Amino acid sequence: MIMDWENQQKQQQNQQQHEELINGNNNSSGNNGIFVKVMTDEQMEILRKQIAAYAAICEQLVEMHKSLTSHPDLSGARLGNLYCDPFVTSVGHKITGRQRWTPTPVQLQILERIFDQGNGTPSKQKIKEITSELSQHGQISETNVYNWFQNRRARSKRKQQVTAPNNAESEMETEVESSNEKKTKSEDFQPQHNQATRAEDLCFQNPEISSGMHSVD
Amino acid sequence: MIMDWENQQKQQQNQQQHEELINGNNNSSGNNGIFVKVMTDEQMEILRKQIAAYAAICEQLVEMHKSLTSHPDLSGARLGNLYCDPFVTSVGHKITGRQRWTPTPVQLQILERIFDQGNGTPSKQKIKEITSELSQHGQISETNVYNWFQNRRARSKRKQQVTAPNNAESEMETEVESSNEKKTKSEDFQPQHNQATRAEDLCFQNPEISSGMHSVD
DNA sequence: CTTTTATGAATGAAGG
DNA sequence: CCTTCATTCATAAAAG
Numbered sequence: 001m002i003m004d005w006e007n008q009q010k011q012q013q014n015q016q017q018h019e020e021l022i023n024g025n026n027n028s029s030g031n032n033g034i035f036v037k038v039m040t041d042e043q044m045e046i047l048r049k050q051i052a053a054y055a056a057i058c059e060q061l062v063e064m065h066k067s068l069t070s071h072p073d074l075s076g077a078r079l080g081n082l083y084c085d086p087f088v089t090s091v092g093h094k095i096t097g098r099q100r101w102t103p104t105p106v107q108l109q110i111l112e113r114i115f116d117q118g119n120g121t122p123s124k125q126k127i128k129e130i131t132s133e134l135s136q137h138g139q140i141s142e143t144n145v146y147n148w149f150q151n152r153r154a155r156s157k158r159k160q161q162v163t164a165p166n167n168a169e170s171e172m173e174t175e176v177e178s179s180n181e182k183k184t185k186s187e188d189f190q191p192q193h194n195q196a197t198r199a200e201d202l203c204f205q206n207p208e209i210s211s212g213m214h215s216v217d
Numbered sequence: 218m219i220m221d222w223e224n225q226q227k228q229q230q231n232q233q234q235h236e237e238l239i240n241g242n243n244n245s246s247g248n249n250g251i252f253v254k255v256m257t258d259e260q261m262e263i264l265r266k267q268i269a270a271y272a273a274i275c276e277q278l279v280e281m282h283k284s285l286t287s288h289p290d291l292s293g294a295r296l297g298n299l300y301c302d303p304f305v306t307s308v309g310h311k312i313t314g315r316q317r318w319t320p321t322p323v324q325l326q327i328l329e330r331i332f333d334q335g336n337g338t339p340s341k342q343k344i345k346e347i348t349s350e351l352s353q354h355g356q357i358s359e360t361n362v363y364n365w366f367q368n369r370r371a372r373s374k375r376k377q378q379v380t381a382p383n384n385a386e387s388e389m390e391t392e393v394e395s396s397n398e399k400k401t402k403s404e405d406f407q408p409q410h411n412q413a414t415r416a417e418d419l420c421f422q423n424p425e426i427s428s429g430m431h432s433v434d
Numbered sequence: 435c436t437t438t439t440a441t442g443a444a445t446g447a448a449g450g
Numbered sequence: 451c452c453t454t455c456a457t458t459c460a461t462a463a464a465a466g
Contacts, residue, residue: 047264054271061278069287098448100457105270147447154452155445315443317461338454364443371456374443 104138104150111145115152122149320365321355328362332369339366 103111114122114130122130124143131142252347320328331339339347339362348359 051268051271054268054275057275058271058278061275061282064282065278065285068282102446102458105266105273108266109270144446148445150451151445151447158452319442319462361442365441367455368441368443375456 029089101140101144103134103144106137110134110137111148111152115149120153122146179185189194297378314361318357318361320357320361323354324351324357327351327354328365328369337370 110133111130119126127142127145127149131140131145134145136139327350328347336343344359344362344366348357348362351357351362
C-alpha cells in the first residue's frame, strides 16, 4: 500500500519483497502463475483512488488555508517557521545543517517537467527564471539548478548508452526518447530471480492521472 | 508559495495506458484471459516519486494548518478520514520492491582481489573486462561493478580516516564532523534552517504524522 | 517478527 | 560536457 512507499522515503523499515501472482486470485485454472510486476484493474483503480485522495486533500488544505489566512503576512515565507524543529533551536549550529542541497518533491517535479520539455539547453537566463520559480518552494540557488540539469542530462545519457549500446551505424528511432528517459532509476542489472515483463510507456507523472486511469475499464 | 502545486497539475505529460493481455491466448475455462496493467520498474519508480511528492505536500499543508489554526485537531482529524480507504487492503502489500544486485561469494572474491591490486580507478574498459569475467559467476552488469568499486574505495577511505587520526587528538569534544570542519566551500545556497520545506528532513520524518494521516487499515 | 548493520545504488557538487 | 568524489538513501542480510 501507499504506506510502504512512504516508509521507504523516510527511514529504513523492514520490508519484504512481494511479487504479485497473476491470476492467483480469480482463477483456478491450470495457469501456473507467472511472477511479474503487474497491476490488475482492481489495483489500478485502488491506486487511482489513493492518488485522487491525495489530490483532494491537497485541494481541501489549500482551500482551508485560504479561508483561514485572512492575513497576508501569514502566508509565504512565514510558513518556513513551521519547520522550526528542536534541532535548530537547541544547537543553532551545524547539527541540522546538511551541506548539500536536496530538492523538495515539488521542486523536483518542476525540474523534471522543464527537463522533459526538451529545451535541453538551460541558458543562463533560463536558469535564473527557474531558480526564481523554485525558490518559492524551498531554498535553492542558481548553481543548484545548473548542476541539476548538468547531472540530469549526463545521467540520462549514460543510461541510454547502457540500454542501447549495440547500434553503431544504424539510426534508431530517436524519437520517443524524451518522454521515456525521465525515469530515474532501475538500470540494466538483472535481479537474481526474474525480470518483469516489459511494456510500453505508462506515465503517471501527472496528478490528473485519475481521469486517465479509469478510462480503461 | 508552497501550494503552487497547481503548477504540477499543469504539467501535461503524455500518459497512456497499456494493457497486457495475460494468458489471453488460452485458458478459455470460464474466463478468457484477464486484462492487467504491466508496469516497468521505471514506471513504478515514477509512480512512487509522484505519490511521495503528494505525501510531502499534504504533510506540509497539514503542518501548516496545525500552526496556523489554534485547533490542531481540526485539520488533523479531518484529514485522517480522507485516508480511510477501504480498498487499500486489497492491494495489501507493496506492488513491487526495488531489487538490488548482490554479489555472489565468488564474484566478491574476485572483486576484492582486483581491488587489492591497487588499480584505484578501473577505467571503463577495465570495467567491461571485469564485468565480463564476473558474469560467468552470476548475473552482473557494468554498473554493478562500477558502483562496487566506487563504494569500496569510498568506504575504505573513510575507514582509514577513522583509524588514522590518532595524532593530535586534544579536543575531541565534537567529533565526527571531521569532514565538516574543512567544509569551507562556497556555500552558494543557504544551509537551510527554518526555511526548509523538505519533508524528509524535519519534523515530518517521524512516523507519527504518517500514521496520523494514514488511518488506513 | 523487529531492529540493526552492511552495502548497492542515487545524486549533488567539484574538477578537468 | 564528462568523470570523479562525497554523502545519503534504501534494502538485503544479520542479529536479537
